Amino acid sequence: MRCERCGQEVDAAEIRNHGGQNLCEDCFLDTVSQVKTCDPWAVHLAKSVKGRGGLSLTPRQEKLYDLVKERKEISFSEAARLLGWSEEEVRRDFATLRHLEVLRACKRGDLVLMTLF
Structure with a gap:
């Protein structure tokens, strides 16, 4: 899968959903913190x-x-x-x-x- 914020290719198991977006862990942490x-x-x-x-x-x-x-x-x-x-x-x-x-x-x-x- 691809992170919808940075475009990085990520394993599906590592994708986090936040606000309707599929995000990599780094983008997810940037968003919530x-x-x-x-x-x-x-x-x-x-x-x-x-x-x-x-x-x-x-x-x-x-x-x-x-x-x-x-x-x-x-x-x-x-x-x-x-x-x-x-x-x-x-x-x-x-x-x-x-x-x-x-x-x-x-x-x-x-x-x-x-x-x-």
Whole structure:
């Protein structure tokens, strides 16, 4: 069978049905676990971990942080293009960095931009 979201060929036993769509496991998880950037509980947990042993970013998070630091402000789509990632991947890493209070978003007209916290 074929995933209706990404088009990947998948064993029929691994297909998940969600909202009338046949999805591979990755697309199913992306659909049901939406990224939440404004999550007070996640911010609290991130701060407590950050306070105990310092801040440790993954290599992907470091790349995104360095790009935002260099550009001062950048849109999600532009960051995705420059990093060679999907916009969803950028948003997922941004959410973690937002919870750590490393990056934040600001609005310029209709455009949402990432910037340093």
